[in-house]
Amino acid sequence: MPKVAIVYFTNTNITGQLAQAVAAGVESQGINVVSYRILGTDIITGRYQNSDLFQSIAQCDAIIFGSPTYMGSVAAQFKAFADASSEYWGEQGWSGKVAAGFTSGGALNGDQSTTLQYLLTLASQHGMIWVGLDSAHGFADKGINRLGTQLGVVSKAEDGQLHEVDAATARYLGHRVAHLVKRLAHPE
Numbered sequence: 001m002p003k004v005a006i007v008y009f010t011n012t013n014i015t016g017q018l019a020q021a022v023a024a025g026v027e028s029q030g031i032n033v034v035s036y037r038i039l040g041t042d043i044i045t046g047r048y049q050n051s052d053l054f055q056s057i058a059q060c061d062a063i064i065f066g067s068p069t070y071m072g073s074v075a076a077q078f079k080a081f082a083d084a085s086s087e088y089w090g091e092q093g094w095s096g097k098v099a100a101g102f103t104s105g106g107a108l109n110g111d112q113s114t115t116l117q118y119l120l121t122l123a124s125q126h127g128m129i130w131v132g133l134d135s136a137h138g139f140a141d142k143g144i145n146r147l148g149t150q151l152g153v154v155s156k157a158e159d160g161q162l163h164e165v166d167a168a169t170a171r172y173l174g175h176r177v178a179h180l181v182k183r184l185a186h187p188e
Contacts, residue, residue, distance in 0.1 A: 001168050004098075004174075004183045005057040007077040008066030009038040010058045014104040017162040018155055018170045022064055022102060025174025030183060033174075034060065038077050048077075048084035058088070061181045062098035063128070064174070065119045069103050072111035074118050082122050095127030098184070100177050102153035102170055104162075116151040131177050133169070144169040 003025045010016035019035055026033040034056060042050045057063055067078035073084070088094065101119035105112045123130050132152055133146045146155045146165040153173050155166035 002061040002154070002155060002178075002185050003059065004031055004033045004062040004064065004178060004181060005060040006033060006035040006064045006066065007038065007057065007081065008035070008052070008102075009068070009075050009081070011068060011075065012157070012160070014155060014157045014160075015066050015102070018102045018153060019066050019102060021162075021167040022066070022153075022174035022177075025171035025176075026064075026178040028171070028175055029178035029182060031178040036079050040077055043077065043080045046080070048080035050084075054088060055073035055087070058093050060097065061185065062177050063094065063123075063126070063135050064100045064102070064177060065122065066102045067115060067119070069105040069110055069112045069115040072114050074115055076105075085126070087155075089126060090126050094123075097126075097128050098127035098131055098177055098180055099123035099126075100131045100152055100173055102155070102173065104155040104166075106157065108147070108156055110156070112147075112154040112156075113149060113151065116149065116154070119153060132175075133173060133178055134176070135172070136171075142172065144172045154180065
């Protein structure tokens with residue numbers, strides 16, 4: 001059975017709640033999901049070191065990346081994970097896997113799009129197939145993507161809480177990734 005990994009860092013748990021919503025969307029399609037929260041304790045002398053995580057996600061059909069946006073990019077903890085993935089880059093073990101991303105920020109823009117672009121670049125470096133959203137803000141009846149980002153999920157917390165439309169968008173992205181994973185596993 002296909003399996004999807006969600007690899008994320010969260011500090012205030014908004015990104016963690018997005019990860020849970022993405023997982024719910026994946027599971028709604030009957031696909032197994034494994035979630036990995038990047039922990040600061042896995043960063044030793046500046047390098048992310050968790051070989052079990054890398055071995056596990058190598059067995060997955062898709063990897064969905066998540067990080068809050070700090071200073072216009074991914075959090076340092078996520079970047080440490082991404083840098084450590086370079087040890088697997090030469091083997092291209094993630095090549096052909098489906099990829100997607102999500103982020104959260106404290107401002108309406110806050111350069112969250114550059115975080116998604118970073119996640120896209122990471123996936124491209126590994127030869128992955130990126131999945132964005134297919135719902136334009138204001139032009140769809142799906143009730144998602146309130147902030148209008150096509151590349152992935154962007155969330156802006158409201159009074160320290162995850163906005164319900166952002167949670168719905170995250171569920172939708174998980175559903176979309178799982179649907180594509182199923183199609184790739186069993187082409188018609």
